[in-house]
Amino acid sequence: MNDTRSEIIRLGSELIRSIGYNSFSYADISKALNIKNAAIHYYFPSKADLGVEIIRENLNAFNELTKAWESLDYKSQFSNYIHMHDSFINNYWVCIVGSLSPSYDTLPENMQKELQGLVNTILKWLTALLDNGLKNNTFSFAETPRTKAFMVHSALLSSLQMNKVLKNDVYKSIQEGLLNI
Amino acid sequence: MNDTRSEIIRLGSELIRSIGYNSFSYADISKALNIKNAAIHYYFPSKADLGVEIIRENLNAFNELTKAWESLDYKSQFSNYIHMHDSFINNYWVCIVGSLSPSYDTLPENMQKELQGLVNTILKWLTALLDNGLKNNTFSFAETPRTKAFMVHSALLSSLQMNKVLKNDVYKSIQEGLLNI
DNA sequence: TTTTATACTTACTACTAAGTAAATTGCATA
DNA sequence: TATGCAATTTACTTAGTAGTAAGTATAAAA
Numbered sequence: 001m002n003d004t005r006s007e008i009i010r011l012g013s014e015l016i017r018s019i020g021y022n023s024f025s026y027a028d029i030s031k032a033l034n035i036k037n038a039a040i041h042y043y044f045p046s047k048a049d050l051g052v053e054i055i056r057e058n059l060n061a062f063n064e065l066t067k068a069w070e071s072l073d074y075k076s077q078f079s080n081y082i083h084m085h086d087s088f089i090n091n092y093w094v095c096i097v098g099s100l101s102p103s104y105d106t107l108p109e110n111m112q113k114e115l116q117g118l119v120n121t122i123l124k125w126l127t128a129l130l131d132n133g134l135k136n137n138t139f140s141f142a143e144t145p146r147t148k149a150f151m152v153h154s155a156l157l158s159s160l161q162m163n164k165v166l167k168n169d170v171y172k173s174i175q176e177g178l179l180n181i
Numbered sequence: 182m183n184d185t186r187s188e189i190i191r192l193g194s195e196l197i198r199s200i201g202y203n204s205f206s207y208a209d210i211s212k213a214l215n216i217k218n219a220a221i222h223y224y225f226p227s228k229a230d231l232g233v234e235i236i237r238e239n240l241n242a243f244n245e246l247t248k249a250w251e252s253l254d255y256k257s258q259f260s261n262y263i264h265m266h267d268s269f270i271n272n273y274w275v276c277i278v279g280s281l282s283p284s285y286d287t288l289p290e291n292m293q294k295e296l297q298g299l300v301n302t303i304l305k306w307l308t309a310l311l312d313n314g315l316k317n318n319t320f321s322f323a324e325t326p327r328t329k330a331f332m333v334h335s336a337l338l339s340s341l342q343m344n345k346v347l348k349n350d351v352y353k354s355i356q357e358g359l360l361n362i
Numbered sequence: 363t364t365t366t367a368t369a370c371t372t373a374c375t376a377c378t379a380a381g382t383a384a385a386t387t388g389c390a391t392a
Numbered sequence: 393t394a395t396g397c398a399a400t401t402t403a404c405t406t407a408g409t410a411g412t413a414a415g416t417a418t419a420a421a422a
Contacts, residue, residue, distance in 0.1 A: 002398095002399090004399080004400090014337035018286060019284060019286050019287050020201075020203070020283055020284045020287065022201070022203050022204050022284075023203050023284055023287045025378075025380080026379085026380070027379080027380060034187075035382085035400075035401090036274070036401055036402080037381090038230055038381085038382080038397075038400075038402080038403095039401075041276075041380085041381065041382075042398090042399065042400070043399095045381080045382095046380080046381075047379095047380070047381095057397070059213035092286070093284075093286075094283050097346075098283055098339070098342070099283045101275075101343065101346050102201055102275050102279055102280050102284075102342055102345070103200060103201045103204060103283075103284075103372095103393055104273075104345045104346050105187070105199055105200050105273070105345070106200045106201065106343075108290055109370080112346075115346060116346055116347065117335065118282065119346055121250060121273075142361060143354075143357075143358045143361070143419065146354070146355075147354040147357065147358050148358070150343070150354050150355050150358070151336050151354075151355055151358045151359075153336075153339075153343075154335065154337070154338075154340050154343060154351075154355060155332050155335045155336045155338045155377090156234075156335075157335075157338070157339045157342075158279070158282075158334075158335035158338045158339035158342075159331065159335050160337060161279070161282035161283055161335075161338075161339075162282065162300070162320045164282055164283070164285045164286070164333075165278075165282050165285050165293075165296060165297055165300055165302060166297065166301075170331050170335075173324075173325075173327070173328040173331050173332075174328070174331050174332055174335060176297050176328065177324045177328050177329070177331070177332050178332075180323060180324070183368095183369085185369080185370085206409060206410080207410070207411090208408085208409080216370075216371090216410090217370075217371055217372080218409095218410085219370080219371065219372080219373095219411085219412080220369075220371075222410080222411065222412080223368095223370065224369095226411080226412095227410080227411080228409095228410070228411095255413080266372055297415080349387070
């Protein structure tokens, strides 16, 4: 994979996090990388192709991270997950799922499928972790692991969105609240 | 307020919930209402004017609802709040805050301010309710009322977004989880 | 009966978006 | 040295989008 291609993905990823998929254009990328709009079409014929690739890269990154955490105890894995997006708050970025979900109905079909895959992967991993941690008393909560996974994921995702609007301590507050299980 | 004007707001509201502010155009509204695009500009010279009005109507609706609940016990008020958006799930709509927040940086300044006002009003009301309910033992939780309000609001908001993507029981699961405080 | 204001329509502008075909550059290999 | 391929630009099309200026129908007020 060459430089230009990976730079396009990197920038596209940032733009999705900061302003959303429908709000960025190939012109935003071409200006920033000092190339022409047609050069982006060379690597990603349609914007949907770029969108799909960006989601895939996020899925790969998630899978690699969680694999690297495998040997850690459940509490550490959970804490790592909760702190996964810490670097986003100063830029007021949201995670890719939080960015794409509200505009889900406007996304091309292949992006919708890819997004579903990403969300399912995250929730499956988190549910298993909570289930294991509940069984060996690392965690304690009343809900089913699946419901708890929904709640944790949702709270975290949305705290990044609220951080964009309120620019206050909402992200840190929710993190602390979540870690206390 | 005449019919056309309120129909524009109603439809605009729906469009924001279903596809987002940046994804709908005056053409979407004019076609649906069988009027011309310029007729919308007559009532709302710029799209931002319409956006601001839609947020304001939501704020008014929230204030009226919570005022109507004032005489109820805290548990009922909390339950009402949690069920506030039940009618959205079958259409896969998100709430206005969940729709606008991820694209916050693309919104015109007056819409940003209005959105902040709405979020602050919701969080202020919810924090006060949780605080009161904690003090009289209606609720029991370890976090500060403010943090708990962040968490409840975030989980609920984001469950509507996940409902769009997964079209499963995530919204109901999170509701049940939240009601158990 | 004329005037005035409201609620629009007609017909347009300026601009931005994604996408494409064809030409060009530059480097590696035969 | 010539050829061929990959990476890119040039120059363009098509299809929207918000927004506007000028005109029109209608009904109530003067």
